[in-house]
Amino acid sequence: MEALLTSTAVVALAEIGDKTQLLAIVLATRFKRPWPIVGGIFVATLANHFLAALVGEQASTFLDGLWFRYLVAASFIAMAAWTLIPDKFEEDDEPKPSRFGPFVATAIAFFLVEMGDKTQLATIALGARFQSVLPVTAGTTIGMMLANVPAVFLGNEIIKRVPLSVVRTIAALLFLVIGLWLLAQTAGWLG
Numbered sequence: 001m002e003a004l005l006t007s008t009a010v011v012a013l014a015e016i017g018d019k020t021q022l023l024a025i026v027l028a029t030r031f032k033r034p035w036p037i038v039g040g041i042f043v044a045t046l047a048n049h050f051l052a053a054l055v056g057e058q059a060s061t062f063l064d065g066l067w068f069r070y071l072v073a074a075s076f077i078a079m080a081a082w083t084l085i086p087d088k089f090e091e092d093d094e095p096k097p098s099r100f101g102p103f104v105a106t107a108i109a110f111f112l113v114e115m116g117d118k119t120q121l122a123t124i125a126l127g128a129r130f131q132s133v134l135p136v137t138a139g140t141t142i143g144m145m146l147a148n149v150p151a152v153f154l155g156n157e158i159i160k161r162v163p164l165s166v167v168r169t170i171a172a173l174l175f176l177v178i179g180l181w182l183l184a185q186t187a188g189w190l191g
Contacts, residue, residue: 003130007139008146010126010178011119013171014083015147020113024151027109031102034152038145040106041152045144046137048114049123053136056127068128069186075125076179082118083172086165119144122175129182 015021027037060068100108114120123140130136184190 001135003126003132003135004139004142006130006178007123007126007136008143010122010171010174011140011143012146013143013174014079014119014122015144016171017086017168018117018119018147020110020117020119020144021148021151023109023113024148025155027102027106028152028155031105033102036101036103037106037152038149040103040108041110041148042141042145043103044107044110044114045141048111048120049140049144050133050137052120052123053127053133053140056124056129056136057131057133059124060128060131066186069182072125072128073179073182073186075121076129076175076182078179079118079122079125080172080175080179083168083175086168129178 024037024041027040028034031037060072119140123136126136126140127133181190
């Protein structure tokens with residue numbers, strides 16, 4: 001349950017203002033059909049984050065050792081710093097008109113844009129931390145949906161009303177707390 005809840009909170013907060021959330025808004029304004037877009041986001045996230053959680057879990061299995069636990073802790077602390085840097089959605093990143101419908105276009109675009117993104121890297125770290133692929137995948141997928149579904153339906157209104165700097169700061173603090181907690185736990189300071 002801890003893996004599910006932590007994964008949900010980390011990704012939901014980290015996704016606010018992320019380029020994939022901006023992509024959701026662009027797709028919603030382009031296609032004007034929210035449900036296929038939500039479905040595409042769900043399928044892409046589920047596939048991408050399952051693979052990321054699996055990589056994290058497998059890495060922790062092969063690399064189980066004190067130094068690897070320090071590396072996971074450091075990755076959460078680095079994610080805290082990265083979260084404070086706002087993402088920009090470049091016009092070159094904007095999806096071109098698709099011969100596919102909104103579902104397929106969204107699924108492909110989201111899967112590809114999520115590659116190497118901070119939420120994917122967070123999912124790898126969460127998979128390594130909890131060594132439990134399904135709860136981490138479920139949690140990160142729920143977190144992505146919590147952040148992106150309102151973006152699809154409410155689009156630009158959310159961006160105008162939500163102070164993204166505050167949300168980024170909260171997300172960064174969450175990553176920092178998790179990283180410091182893992183560091184203290186690995187060092188044996190927590191008993």
